[in-house]
Amino acid sequence: MKVLTKNTDYAIRALLALAARKGSYLSAKCISTEHDIPYQFLRRLLQEMIRHGLIVSKEGVKGGFMMEMDPDTISVTQLIEIFQGKVQVSECMFRKQICGNRSRCVLRHEIMRIEQVVQSEFEKVTIGKLLRDLAEANQVIPKTAKIEQAVLNP
């Protein structure tokens, strides 16, 4: 069971790259080559994120994508919702089938509780947090700093 698909995966990586260079434009090509994300695939993801207001773009030479908002306001939950649809435990067997015509399902509480837990866990994980984790790792483990540096500042 794969919780994050490539969509979400790539989107997170792209956002990390943009967050690390907040305020300046990064082209899709640059992000693609530096982070090993298929170019055209990445572009679709970036456009989708623009539509959702997570990033902005500028066309033409020296154009690209930029993060304007606070990276801490972008959670993995949001990205999952955009690229994989809203988190739901079942679609919705318990609610529709066992529940039948009943308005409230006996299992609904259990299901809802788990949905809530899963969602809130992913909500805690923001782009800002991931970025800080990376930065911290750079300091704690100097041996690998170059690699992390490469990831963040290609």
Next chain:
Amino acid sequence: MKVLTKNTDYAIRALLALAARKGSYLSAKCISTEHDIPYQFLRRLLQEMIRHGLIVSKEGVKGGFMMEMDPDTISVTQLIEIFQGKVQVSECMFRKQICGNRSRCVLRHEIMRIEQVVQSEFEKVTIGKLLRDLAEANQVIPKTAKIEQAVLNP
């Protein structure tokens, strides 16, 4: 994002039916018609659960499937693993790509933590627990008892 697929969904329902009649054989046909699960589909699921030792079967007339083990030892996590593969947050971008040749990934901790949370939440939900939830609901909401009864004792 659908956490439980039909496989797991149906499997849970079938196990609830078997747990409710623990010790006696229930045919696939019976479970299928009573719980609105496609017959052949259900049979595959039941066979899979036999292979994993969750239930036993008896061939021939008056045969069927039976639950021998304690329903509290069967968790939704187990069923997800059987029918949807082991829970993993990413497959595994962060581990393989960003980490590159590094043995330990900076994001690994975050990812692992979430995997752990998700898994342990589903572990709490056992067939036994779901069954008790249903039974309890029958008592608390007598108005709907007939429906629940139908579900549990077709």
Next chain:
DNA sequence: ATAACTGATACTATATTGGTATCAATTAAA
């Protein structure tokens, strides 16, 4: 003997996921 069963397995249809290609529009800069 026969009908009600499971065991095993092959098959099909549809949706999702992952990825590619193309062309038009925009823009910085030579």
Next chain:
DNA sequence: TTTAATTGATACCAATATAGTATCAGTTAT
């Protein structure tokens, strides 16, 4: 003003996963 680097939009394709069906052989209670 031409050109190259860029995004916008969208159509397309391949592989895989999901959901469901069909078939035939073997077992067993009656």
